[in-house]
Amino acid sequence: MIRSGEVIEVHENLATVVFDRPDACANCNGCLGKQCTRVEIEVSAGVGDTIEVEMPDHNVLKASAIAYLLPIGLLVLGLLLGDALHAPLSVSIAKDLFTALSGLFLFVVGLLFVRAIDRGLSRKEKWKPVVLSVRKKEE
Secondary structure (H helix, E strand, O other): EEEEEEEOOOOOOOEEEEEEEOHHHHHOOOOOOOOOOEEEOOOOOOOOOOEEEEOOHHHHHHHHHHHHHHHHHHHHHHHHHHHHOOOOOOOOOHHHHHHHHHHHHHHHHHHHHHHHHHHHHHHOOHHOOOOEEOOOOOO
């Protein structure tokens, strides 16, 4: 997957880049405009420059699966566990509320797992985007 983005900050050789939303996401509005993905990339570029980066498609697919399926899977697991464990645990709150809270709790745990996985993967070289080109800002 090749994406273009604008450098918004440079510190030493690390550039913080904000990428435009891909056309496939046009109707989603999940990213609320341009600031969908931020990534720090080692590149010689200045603020306002546009860079093109590439990530292997299989890495993008794996990252998407982790980001979406892990929290949703844990949400479903939490709902099932909450429903199944309400009576055996003799919980004093309503079954539906306990089930919803169990699902919400495991969903949040899933989001925290995603964040931890993201931090770990971002340090690995094969998960870093490769810079293809740098277009200097037109003045």
